[in-house]
Amino acid sequence: xxxxxxxxxxxxxxxxxxxxxxxxxxxxxxxxxxxxxxxxxxxxxxxxxxxxxxxxxxxxxxxxxxxxxxxxxxxxxxxxxxxxxxxxxxxxxxxxxxxxxxxxxxxxxxxxxxxxxxxxxxxxxxxxxxxxxxxxxxxxxxxxxxxxxxxxxxxxxxxxxxxxxxxxxxxxxxxxxxxxxxxxxxxxxxxxxxxxxxxxxxxxxxxxxxxxxxxxxxxxxxxxxxxxxxxxxxxxxxxxxxxxxxxxxxxxxxxxxxxxxxxxxxxxxxxxxxx
Amino acid sequence: xxxxxxxxxxxxxxxxxxxxxxxxxxxxxxxxxxxxxxxxxxxxxxxxxxxxxxxxxxxxxxxxxxxxxxxxxxxxxxxxxxxxxxxxxxxxxxxxxxxxxxxxxxxxxxxxxxxxxxxxxxxxxxxxxxxxxxxxxxxxxxxxxxxxxxxxxxxxxxxxxxxxxxxxxxxxxxxxxxxxxxxxxxxxxxxxxxxx
Ligand SMILES: [Zn+2]
Ligand SMILES: [Zn+2]
Numbered sequence: 001x002x003x004x005x006x007x008x009x010x011x012x013x014x015x016x017x018x019x020x021x022x023x024x025x026x027x028x029x030x031x032x033x034x035x036x037x038x039x040x041x042x043x044x045x046x047x048x049x050x051x052x053x054x055x056x057x058x059x060x061x062x063x064x065x066x067x068x069x070x071x072x073x074x075x076x077x078x079x080x081x082x083x084x085x086x087x088x089x090x091x092x093x094x095x096x097x098x099x100x101x102x103x104x105x106x107x108x109x110x111x112x113x114x115x116x117x118x119x120x121x122x123x124x125x126x127x128x129x130x131x132x133x134x135x136x137x138x139x140x141x142x143x144x145x146x147x148x149x150x151x152x153x154x155x156x157x158x159x160x161x162x163x164x165x166x167x168x169x170x171x172x173x174x175x176x177x178x179x180x181x182x183x184x185x186x187x188x189x190x191x192x193x194x195x196x197x198x199x200x201x202x203x204x205x206x207x208x209x210x211x212x213x214x215x216x217x218x219x220x221x222x223x224x225x226x227x228x229x230x231x232x233x234x235x236x237x238x239x240x241x242x243x244x245x246x247x248x249x250x251x252x253x254x255x256x257x258x259x260x261x262x263x264x265x266x267x268x269x270x271x272x273x274x275x
Numbered sequence: 276x277x278x279x280x281x282x283x284x285x286x287x288x289x290x291x292x293x294x295x296x297x298x299x300x301x302x303x304x305x306x307x308x309x310x311x312x313x314x315x316x317x318x319x320x321x322x323x324x325x326x327x328x329x330x331x332x333x334x335x336x337x338x339x340x341x342x343x344x345x346x347x348x349x350x351x352x353x354x355x356x357x358x359x360x361x362x363x364x365x366x367x368x369x370x371x372x373x374x375x376x377x378x379x380x381x382x383x384x385x386x387x388x389x390x391x392x393x394x395x396x397x398x399x400x401x402x403x404x405x406x407x408x409x410x411x412x413x414x415x416x417x418x419x420x421x422x423x424x425x426x427x428x429x430x431x432x433x434x435x436x437x438x439x440x441x442x443x444x445x446x447x448x449x450x451x452x453x454x455x456x457x458x459x460x461x462x463x464x465x466x467x468x469x470x471x
Contacts, residue, residue, distance in 0.1 A: 011451070015428075015447075035378070038378045039378060041388050041391050042391070042455055045388050045392045045396065046454050046455050047423050047451070048389065048392045049399065050408065051423055051424070053401040054404055057310070058303060063323060064302060067299075067328075074328060
């Protein structure tokens with residue numbers, strides 16, 4: 001074996017892939033050739049260092065259980081604590097499973113009911129964003145308002161809004177511990193609205209979003225003057241507690257966002273502080 | 276057992292069971308690859324989750340009886356590329372002169388790689404080795420991780436990365452050379468090795 005051949009076999013020896021018949025010839029050369037010997041040792045040291053300092057580790061238990069959980073909810077019908085999805089799928093068999101076509105986003109064909117305004121947020125105009133957010137959120141919780149798409153992957157939700165050409169920046173904050181995301185768009189008069197739903201354990205968090213220019217005294221959607229003033233001054237507004245949920249409003253990048261959730265205001269703010 | 280669960284279609288239950296038995300046992304291999312490729316536990320977690328979710332969704336595309344680890348690995352690799360790949364950067368320039376000088380500076384009676392490791396690189400920390408590994412280009416890093424951390428054979432690595440064994444060997448050699456040069460740099464910075 002000459003220097004060239006020996007050099008080509010460094011890895012084979014280090015990784016125990018060299019046939020025994022060649023081993024003797026390899027080491028005979030090393031004993032005679034200090035240059036190859038040193039180079040071989042140094043290459044071996046690289047492997048020793050990696051093995052010593054970067055050992056093979058076990059997958060952390062919380063990561064394992066998160067994955068098992070995600071797989072369980074990947075077939076939404078399997079998750080009994082998910083009344084909303086179960087309802088959807090009972091009415092409309094899941095097309096991807098039914099046809100065997102693998103699809104990452106479960107696209108369902110539901111449309112937001114238009115102009116259904118109850119009486120629960122008394123005193124607010126029908127085009128008031130707080131009122132609409134509140135009512136939509138109640139419908140979501142009852143399983144009566146369903147998103148056009150549901151996915152465990154945030155990126156697909158972002159892609160959904162891109163595809164739907166919302167023309168304004170829709171915020172889809174990444175949420176730690178989110179079981180799945182739902183998304184839909186809807187038109188109210190000449191305003192396109194975007195809706196994101198997060199399912200986090202037993203809680204829902206709902207985001208209503210619209211271009212800021214569509215909101216104002218003379219615009220398609222309205223807010224009480226005190227709320228507009230708070231947004232102008234601080235960028236934020238947190239609603240007086242409704243019996244059933246908390247509502248937070250803010251504006252960012254030309255988009256007005258309203259969030260409703262059964263969570264505490266503090267937890268909502270912590271989740272929403274994505275800026 | 277809730278009502279919802281008992282109404283599960285049999286095909287879905289079968290799919291679930293199969294997936295649990297075949298795919299989940301390989302989590303550690305994938306986690307380690309994700310950890311060493313992304314360089315941090317949070318990204319590794321996200322990457323692993325994404326990989327398993329995709330694998331589950333595409334389970335009917337997996338050909339039963341073929342190498343499941345290699346299949347899962349390729350899903351992970353694609354997810355990684357889509358998610359994290361930065362602009363393809365020029366590999367760091369390797370200072371071959373300094374490597375060469377280093378070879379000349381070690382006396383050849385040194386015969387045991389373990390002694391050499393202790394003597395030259397004994398002061399290096401795990402973080403520095405991880406950083407050195409992250410610094411080498413992805414193709415080379417991948418084979419080093421699969422070989423040295425995961426302990427796969429050349430044949431297995433070839434199947435994972437869908438390349439001939441010759442490619443595996445040459446990438447390993449080059450990867451280790453790059454790693455060596457980087458580690459040497461760190462050792463020098465620490466003053467373990469004299470500056471030349
Ligand atoms: Zn030689
Ligand atoms: Zn070489």
